[in-house]
Amino acid sequence: MLKKTFLRSLKNTGLTIALLMSASATIAQSRLPVTTLNAGIHLIRAEVAATEADRQVGLMNRTQMGLNEGMIFDFQAPAMVCMWMKNTLIPLSVAFMDADGTIVNIEDMQPQSLESHCAKKNVRYALEMRQGWFKSKGIKTGSKIEGVPLGSKS
Incomplete structure (x- = not known):
């Protein structure tokens, strides 16, 4: 159970990082x-x-x-x-x-x-x-x- 929770938390962190990187790229290309x-x-x-x-x-x-x-x-x-x-x-x-x-x-x-x-x-x-x-x-x-x-x- 602890392993599943850790993996889910890691997956959510990765998703958050990906979203932040995407937002950062959008800001760099802001209009x-x-x-x-x-x-x-x-x-x-x-x-x-x-x-x-x-x-x-x-x-x-x-x-x-x-x-x-x-x-x-x-x-x-x-x-x-x-x-x-x-x-x-x-x-x-x-x-x-x-x-x-x-x-x-x-x-x-x-x-x-x-x-x-x-x-x-x-x-x-x-x-x-x-x-x-x-x-x-x-x-x-x-x-x-x-x-x-x-x-x-x-």
Whole structure:
């Protein structure tokens, strides 16, 4: 009887550990509020990183991202900003945009790199998409992303 009780307790402990590990993985892949942006005819489902903490984490530790999914970083006011890829596992392209959504410049970034990629002037937003997404859609410097300013959308 003692052996059965011990085995049942061990099984329950293992289940608890598995559930905690699953919850931990979910937290690592947690999602932020989402907004829909337009790049011409292309719809983008973008998570919104509007707080300092959310901007610092960004897309770190994500192992996958949908074809038209990305993350928009709202810096709240025009600023000279740079992005890097520490702990980011997916190759990304970043479009730096002014307050009305006009793209200032686009940079390709390599996974897990500390190399800085900077806006060429003060910008309000940065939009990260899978690497090559902008190029494949014909979106370049001077193109406009509709749906900004973000305001209270989510």
